[in-house]
Amino acid sequence: MAFVGVEFIEDSETRVALVNKKWLTPRKTExxxxxxxxxDRFNKALKQGDEPCESTWALISVTKCVFECDDYGKAINKLKISEYTSDVQTETEEHCSKGRRLKKPSRYVESDEDSVIDDSSLPRPAKPSTPQLNVVSDKLLQQVLFIREQNKEIIEQNKQILEALRKEKYVIPNVPVSLPIxxxxxxxxxxxxxxSERKFDGLTRYLSTVGGANLVSKxxxxxxxxxxxxxxTQFSFRGKRGGKRAFEDLPLKNVIVCAAKLSDSTATEKEIEDIIKVWLKHAPQRNKAEEKSRNGGENQER
Structure with missing residues (x-):
């Protein structure tokens, strides 16, 4: 495990701190x-070499790397020495980074075996909440609030549009004839x-509101x-038999198909036309039943 002493600027002052080598960016400038x-949690992450997370960890600028050491205890001592001099050994205990001998303060000279590592107040590159993170957080918060307000406006606009369409859909168009034809x-x-395209759309929207349990009934x-x-009874869908007229050639057929599609977006034109064919086929039987019912009512009145 490699530890690196880094120099950084905090509150307009030059400071040093100990970090895990894997926390440095490739160019060692951050x-x-x-x-x-x-x-304690910071020290544990430092010693065990927690993997850095770019989304939650603070990115701190580094002015230079002061030393590198594989031993945690020695790294602590080097860090403390670096608080008094910038000529800290980077390769051995005998040579400093500038090539001259360095005498360490006596209170930091400890044996490797008996040293007691005091890292309770170990300097850190930055506080858990840094100005840099605060700026980023503030910007993100502003963006989130802006997007939320935008979404509210869009939702409200969509509600108004849907309400207008709903009202328009249920308005009975001013058709010049009485329905049914x-x-x-x-x-x-x-x-x-x-x-007229506008009148066609108005009639199809109105007819699309006619209910039904399934596509056939609709x-x-x-x-x-x-x-x-x-x-x-004067029509069949193709109009080729019995001298009947072709219903498929009528604009009314297109009105019915479009209205059915608006009512059921999954329906295909062929499915709708097939239903129209069957309805026209049985029109004579329904007409006979209606006439019989009317005649029966007239007889009862007499």
Whole structure:
């Protein structure tokens, strides 16, 4: 384990501290300092060589590396000597970094075997909360608060937009004919009405609010709002059999498909058209049932 004495500036004064070698940046101009508040925790990290964490450790500028030592006890002594002189030995106990002999203060001369290491007040490169970290934290806090306020504004704007769309969606459009369509004249007038993109969108949004337990029931309910069973007997989807007209060529078909897609975003055009085909196929039977029901009611009244 290698320990390095580093020199740094704190409060406009030159200070020295002991760090683990792995905490130094590659060019040895900066050191990552652990954010531990207690001296014991810092010393433990120093001795066992905790891995530095760039996101939580403070990055401190280093003016120079004073010495390097593999022995913790000797490193402590070198650190204390460096407080009195800048000529601390970096290679051996006999030679200093500038090549001259150095006499250590007598109170720091201890045997390797019997020395008692006092690291209770070991100098540190920086306090757990440094001005540099405070500046970064303040900036991050300001950014977080700004983003939070921005998000609040965006959420509020989205609520207003959704509310406006919801109100617009449920407004019954001013269609020039009565729905459901009962005759060719009304069908022709409705076709001209939905030729306007804005009016087409308004009608499809309104019809998309028609409910249903599933896609089939939703599409069927939309069609029933658009055309009567009696008038629907004149159509089949392709219009190729029985002299019937092609429903797929009508603008009304596009209105129904778009409304169904708005109601169920997972629905495909083919699925919707298949449902329309079945509904048109059974229109004669439904019309007969309606006529029978009407006739039965008229007979009872008589």
């Amino acid at each position: 050191v990552l300092c652990p954010p531990y508040k207690t001296q 009962k005759n060719n004249e009304d069908l022709h007038e409705l076709s001209a009405y939905v030729s 599409v069927n309910n939309i069609i029933k709002r658009c055309i009567t069973n009696k008038f629907a």
